[in-house]
Amino acid sequence: MRVTIADVARLAGVSKATVSRVLNGRPDVERATQARIEEIMAETGYVPSSRAVDLARGRTRTVGVLAPTLRTPWMPELLQGVADVVEPSGYGLLLHSAAGGGPALERFAASVRGHAVDGVLAVDPGAALDHLRDLHQQGLPVVVVDTGGKRAPLPSVGADYTDGGRRAAELLLAAGRLRLAMITGPAEDPAGAACAGGFADLLTGTGAVLRASHVTEADGTEQGGFDAVQRLLRARLFFDGLFVHGDPMAAGALRALQEAGRQVPGEVAVVGFGDVPPAAYTVPPLTTVRVPWEEMGAAAARALIDRLHGKHADDDPEIFETSLVSRGSTPPVGRIPGQRNRRVARSTELPAF
Amino acid sequence: MRVTIADVARLAGVSKATVSRVLNGRPDVERATQARIEEIMAETGYVPSSRAVDLARGRTRTVGVLAPTLRTPWMPELLQGVADVVEPSGYGLLLHSAAGGGPALERFAASVRGHAVDGVLAVDPGAALDHLRDLHQQGLPVVVVDTGGKRAPLPSVGADYTDGGRRAAELLLAAGRLRLAMITGPAEDPAGAACAGGFADLLTGTGAVLRASHVTEADGTEQGGFDAVQRLLRARLFFDGLFVHGDPMAAGALRALQEAGRQVPGEVAVVGFGDVPPAAYTVPPLTTVRVPWEEMGAAAARALIDRLHGKHADDDPEIFETSLVSRGSTPPVGRIPGQRNRRVARSTELPAF
DNA sequence: AGCGGTCTTGACATCGCTGCCTCGCGGCCG
DNA sequence: CGGCCGCGAGGCAGCGATGTCAAGACCGCT
CATH class of the missing domain: 3.40.50.2300 (Response regulator)
Structure with missing residues (x-):
């Protein structure tokens, strides 16, 4: 470290304390003195040592x-x-x-x-x-x-997260999907539980069904989502709406559905969760529950x-609050009916990249 | 800050200097003294103040x-x-x-x-x-x-990056694609220039052609890539191989091709650049030039x-060096012919998520 | 016993800045 | 005209470590 507060003080013919006062914008310094000190600081290119400031002040900012x-x-x-x-x-x-x-x-x-x-x-x-x-x-x-x-x-x-699950359910209901399936993340993820809870919760009393057989767990990865959908399909389970707790898994799910020849969103509507950047790059672009990270x-x-x-x-x-980002993996729905009467934004916006 | 080196020194009946020696593992301290000091440090839960250390040592680690x-x-x-x-x-x-x-x-x-x-x-x-x-x-x-x-x-x-462009070209050639197109990023991006240079460079002397008309610029976003492909298609330009300098744009390109009913990789093989996470989530998964970020x-x-x-x-x-990550957007190619005789890894691996 | 050398250890100066206390000085009030 | 007040500025003691230097203890050797 080159020029210190002591140097500035000496050059300005004042004490270190006064320089310190100027440095910290304290008011009790004569204007002329202050100007002189500031000039010296500029000339010498003085910058206070953050190490010393930290020690003296007792904090590190x-x-x-x-x-x-x-x-x-x-x-x-x-x-x-x-x-x-x-x-x-x-x-x-x-x-x-x-x-x-x-x-x-x-x-x-x-x-x-x-x-x-x-x-x-x-x-x-x-x-x-x-x-x-x-x-x-x-x-x-x-x-x-x-x-x-x-x-x-x-x-x-x-x-x-619970409400996020509800939003996903609302959207699938609004799209008229009644035979639902769900892919959850690793069981130890509490967000998954909350989210699944909200999803199932909103379904009760509607005509839609989510059977236990139609709920499968995956590891959170794209491949995991792919495998999960293959499991569902191989079990010959029918579903026209799929909620996937995690966008990466949802991307895998889309891939599996496409490989199996299922139309998305025509035959199966898919809703993801998280709205992370990859969600916008799937084909079709993924409808998902946006979390405002x-x-x-x-x-x-x-x-x-x-x-x-x-x-x-x-x-x-x-x-x-979460919100719904409606892209191509669900059919267009103008407005979600139901007691909460929410509006669903149809967005073509991409997350900033 | 509670307990300081002075406290430890006092409790141990030694000077601060000795405590400092122990702290820094210097060898010139008697074993017994060292043990006593370490015990005190443990008892009191002493942790040296990094602020003070930084000032005294003149660096911040x-x-x-x-x-x-x-x-x-x-x-x-x-x-x-x-x-x-x-x-x-x-x-x-x-x-x-x-x-x-x-x-x-x-x-x-x-x-x-x-x-x-x-x-x-x-x-x-x-x-x-x-x-x-x-x-x-x-x-x-x-x-x-x-x-x-x-x-x-x-x-x-x-x-x-130049070599990255070459690799992309090699792969498209190996796949037998001769009528090529390219989407570049913003002109001011020097990586794009290097990359495009390498791409074009490797093409010379082969049967493949990349006409200036088939090179279009986009803004780096998914939407930009989508629009760029639409421009090419609307201009009724034919191409069976497409190199996109940037994975997000490549994702958009895939979407546009799919919407236009073009089979990927059957009719058009697509190679991206960057290997960022979203690349693995497109359908089909994007073949891309991997940069080892x-x-x-x-x-x-x-x-x-x-x-x-x-x-x-x-x-x-x-x-x-860059490398090629071959996924689904290009046809499988076992081995790339040519003087450099490189092997192309066929990878189903996903980037860590 | 005297001497040089190694091993331990303490005293003290430093690092660069902040904060408290003090002091000189000019103005105002009574 | 003296005392009080307040402003501007200086002095100095920290903040909590490091590092240098020198001193004392102890050793082997001459």
Whole structure:
């Protein structure tokens, strides 16, 4: 580091304290003095050492972001939402990917305990949740983004997965599909359960049926979705509407249906879940339940920063609504009937790419 | 911060210096003393303040990553590659998204000049390149990942886009396609030029033709690719092989071909470029030129960290080879003839999701 | 006993900035 | 005309580590 506050002070003929006052825009400095100091700073190209500032102030103006992996399809959207809020607020964004499991988490813990960050934003913390709870109880600002639908015992942001399932059901009903099938993700995914619950829930009392035989589980991958549909078809099960909890699996499902010669959406209407970028690239483009990943990230970031600024908002989870993005894998439906009387946007819009 | 090195020293009845020695695993401490100090540290749950360490040591063990946006489809792969190297090396990863343009870049510059990071890894820096060059000349370790094919005047990592274009051409030739068409990305993208050059290059002397009329430009989006194919078809141009520089556009192209009733790969074989996740979800799955994003990120990170450790590797750009991922949008071809005699892997593998 | 060398350890200066307390000084009020 | 007030600015003590230097203990050897 070259020029320090002491240099500036000496050149300006003032004390370090005064330079510091100018630096922090404090009002108790004479205009002339301030101008002179600012001039010197400009001339010398002085930039305060963030290391020293951090130590002296006792904070780092940095938030830690803990993400299990960056490869989840919605993660970039979410992260962008976080970055768009965190950076303009003057905070840095220290990314920890916990993909490595144990060692990665230990590094994260060390970073946090060493006060390298002022707060933590955790996405889908999973096993790290207990640790985060401890940190939170010790007074560290923590916000979690819950993509799993389970409520963390912490300030959190999530989406209404149950309602997402309902929306999918509504759309299929509106399209007149009565013999439904569903592909769920891995059983341990609580979002899947919530979502499936909402789906089944809305069906009761309608003419539509979703038999247990028509519900199959897959691993979340495109291939998994492909295999799942093949299982259904080989079992000679009939269905004219298919709800797939996860867009990648839905893409696989479309491929399997097409290979089997089934028309989509003519013979089978397909609704996915998540609205991740690949959803727009299937043929036909996938109708899906949109989860507002970016907004969720932004909201979590805002909540975290509010806490850092001492605004202690309530700890209630902030739940986002899902919405339906109607593309080509379901027949056009102008309006969804039913008590909730929702409108379905017909969108040709692509997610930003 | 609760317990400090001074507390530990007092409790152990030694000086701070000795505690520091233990902390840093220096050998010149008596075993008994060391054991006692370690015990105290464990009891008190002492963790050194990274803020203080950073100031005292004059570095932050953090690298800055500058990315134009996180939404580029290959960015997550690349970032994961970076994270997988940076984190185990004991460095933090400070993410700057320059999406915001001016202000975001200024924040980045401030962070760097304030020595908040020990080095910088920039992805596609674009306009920030000059700034990075200055930083590099001032001695800051900088590595850039060049996804554009142009060579930065800096240590960099890139891919051989020209060769990527050649591979696409080889595959189409091997499939017996002689009347070719091409959709390029935005003209200002230098990777596109390199790639198109390689493609055209390999065609010369073969029976295949790529007329200027059959080359059209699109904006890189799925819709852009869709429109581009429609333009070609409306112009009643015949082609049995199509090279699309960018997987999202290729997805759009597939959709347009399908809507026009053209069989893929029967009537038209389609090769994309990039191998981003959506490529695996099209119907049929897209054959594409794979760019090893993750490896490139990892290599850049390694290069940066080597520099941080003083290993001054040569500044030559590190260029990665592309490869062909053959999926369903081209007919199966066992082996590519020709002087280079390459083998084409037939892959059903999906990118990690 | 005296000397040089190794091993441990402590004292103290530093890193660069912030924050608290103090002080000089000119103006205002009584 | 003296005291009080408030502004502008300086001094100095942290923040919590690192790192250098020197000192004391202990060793083997001459």
